[in-house]
Amino acid sequence: MEFKDHFSGHAVDYAAARPTYPHALFQWLADQCRHHDLVWDVGCGNGQASLALAHWFNRIHASDASQAQIDSAPEHPRVTWRVETAEHCTLRTDTVDLVTAAQCYHWFDQERFCHEALRVLKPDGLCAVWCYGRSRVSRDVDTVFHELYEDRLGPWWPPERRHVEDGYRHLPFQFEALGEIPRLEMTQSWTLAQYLAYLRSWSASQRCLAETGHDAVAELQARFADAWGDPDTVRDVEWPLSIRAGRAPPAD
Secondary structure: OOOOOOOHHHHHHHHHHOOOOOHHHHHHHHHHOOOOOEEEEEOOOOOHHHHHHOOOOOEEEEEEOOHHHHHOOOOOOOEEEEEOOOOOOOOOOOOEEEEEEEOOHHHOOHHHHHHHHHHHEEEEEEEEEEEEOOOEOOHHHHHHHHHHHHHHOHHHOOOOHHHHHOOOOOOOOOOEEOOOOOOOEEEEEEOHHHHHHHHHOOHHHHHHHHHHOOOHHHHOHHHHHHHHOOOOOOEEEEEEEEEEEEEOOOOO
């Protein structure tokens, strides 16, 4: 499967503008694992999830197919950064306690990735993939957001984005599903400038700018400002998290 790179061209800006995952997500993942030696964090991007996992696990093998993303990731004594695809990694068979894929599973060849994850996971090891949907701020801000997302940038979203919209429900996932998965949300407290930087970090925003020369976020900035109020006011931005998690088969 050809690697579709939507983020390397703005890897530094992407890293700076991404929302962070809740502490409760990583606590829950750690609680589901019997051992806490090794994690494979696939499609790690700038390493946001990798660094959080390093609080709970001894070693993190963080891989991404983009050299630019790996180059923008910070050093950490428990994290090993590797340029590798999701469908093939250099980890040994039956060595991994947890495999994670944060906001990237829709870019993979899911069947090949699942096969590789099953290879490296220990018996009864856990695989968890998650994504976050559209943000929410307030009715007025969200109205402008909808126009940007649907009307201005609709043609520029890659087709894989639909899988994020439906929470990965229709993608192949070859693991024994966990019975209960927590309902979690991401929350960031941002000024207007931080919120707009996030909107500009979208792959659709960058594609529109590169192909047409139009900054769709800038074109709606005045309306966002009217809806936001004082630009220095800090508002809560929320995203729903969708999580799929399951186990590798137990030992014979």
